[in-house]
Amino acid sequence: MPTEEPLVLGIETSCDETGVGIVRGHTLLADALASSVDQHARFGGVVPEVASRAHLEAIVPTMRRALDEAKVTLADIDAIAVTAGPGLAGALLVGVAAAKGYALATDKPIYGINHLAAHVAVDTLEHGPLPEPAIALLVSGGHSSLLLVDDMTAGVTPLGATIDDAAGEAFDKVARLLGLGFPGGPVIDRRARDGDAGAIAFPRGLTAPKDLAAHRYDFSFSGLKTAVARWVEARQRAGDTIPVADVAASFQEAVCDVLTAKAIAACRANGVETLVIGGGVAANSRLRALASLRAEKHGIRVRVPRPNLCTDNGAMVAALGSHLVAAGVAPSRLDLPADSAMPLTVVTA
Ligand code: KG4
Ligand code: ZN
Secondary structure (H helix, E strand, O other): OOOOOOEEEEEEOOOOEEEEEEEEOOEEEEEEEEEOHHHHHHHOOOOHHHHHHHHHHHHHHHHHHHHHHHOOOHHHOOEEEEEEEOOOHHHHHHHHHHHHHHHHHHOOOEEEEEHHHHHHHOHHHHHOOOOOOEEEEEEOOOOEEEEEEEEOOOEEEEEEEEOOOOHHHHHHHHHHHOOOOOOHHHHHHHHHOOOOOOOOOOOOOOOOHHHHHHHOOOEOOHHHHHHHHHHHHHHHHOOOOOOHHHHHHHHHHHHHHHHHHHHHHHHHHOOOOEEEEEOHHHHOHHHHHHHHHHHHOOOOEEEOOOHHHHOOOHHHHHHHHHHHHHOOOOOOOOOOOOOOOOOOOOOEO
16 A cells, blocks of 8 residues: 655745645645735835744644644644745744744654745645756745756755845835835736836846846846836926836836746756746736746746745745655754755755
8 A cells, every 4th residue: 555645734934924834745735824914014015023923923823724724633744844044034933943843742853944945846736746957937025036956855056146126026116116005016917917018118137248248147126126216206207197007017027028038048058948937926927928928939838836826835835845855855953043044055954
């Protein structure tokens, strides 16, 4: 009789979402989430102290919900995975401390894992094992990276990253200057649907031949954000109304154009046929459509998890934990640290 695949629980507290996910192999059984996003809205960004306190209040109830949803008990769990970094130090500590407590109480192995690698691994819950090598485009509120994934258990190779703002940060800042609230990505995505993406020619950072030499796979969104701000200010000074939908669509197009062009170039240069996109910005409808359109021309398959698996959640941590357990990777020590600057080359702490 085949033995059952291990039951792995994942805890995520690196930013403003408290997530607890439970998977068996590649099968998602529960994905409980509590978000403190509303508490940060009036500040226009995540306030670390507020996030830590919210995690502290949410962690136990979220854990209970996940266990109920999966119809299992803590004693049934085979391993506990937790985001050890990168992220907000205080926020990470809440999850890591909770995971240690549960691991100690149940005598189960603990895996301190890399949040960014988890954003890639989560796709296996929807599309099955990831063919390796693959190129991963990770775009969130804190990160924008292009990675070569040769062997997820051993670490990923960074090819490029943003040299200033992250893609999600650009969405959030542009939404703020358009008065659209926080977080900016979902609302810009929505408003852009009624706009003309070709209305305003906003700059495409690090795509000029002189920049490509040193920054082939790097991104820059700060110049784009400034260009949008200047364009809006000039209209405001002239007393004109701002065509919000056109600005949103043109800005979104500039971001998605650069992200997809560089991701496809990385696939082609490395002879890779699979592109996986993860992180909060991967929920963007235009990014998903443009990536598929461009990839198809080169015989590249694009894998993007459904939007609620793209943003931070516990299922992604459980997914990576499950992959490590299946590969026979040794667990972390019980005194594993939370590492706010955990490098991408480290998958498990
Ligand atoms: O991965 P995530 O939930 O948290 C981080 O690790 O940062 O990503 C959050 C980011 C925010 O900047 C948010 O504005 C952006 O993802 N985002 C989007 C969309 N949904 C969320 N950006 C563009 N389009 C979306 N539909
Ligand atoms: Zn994230």
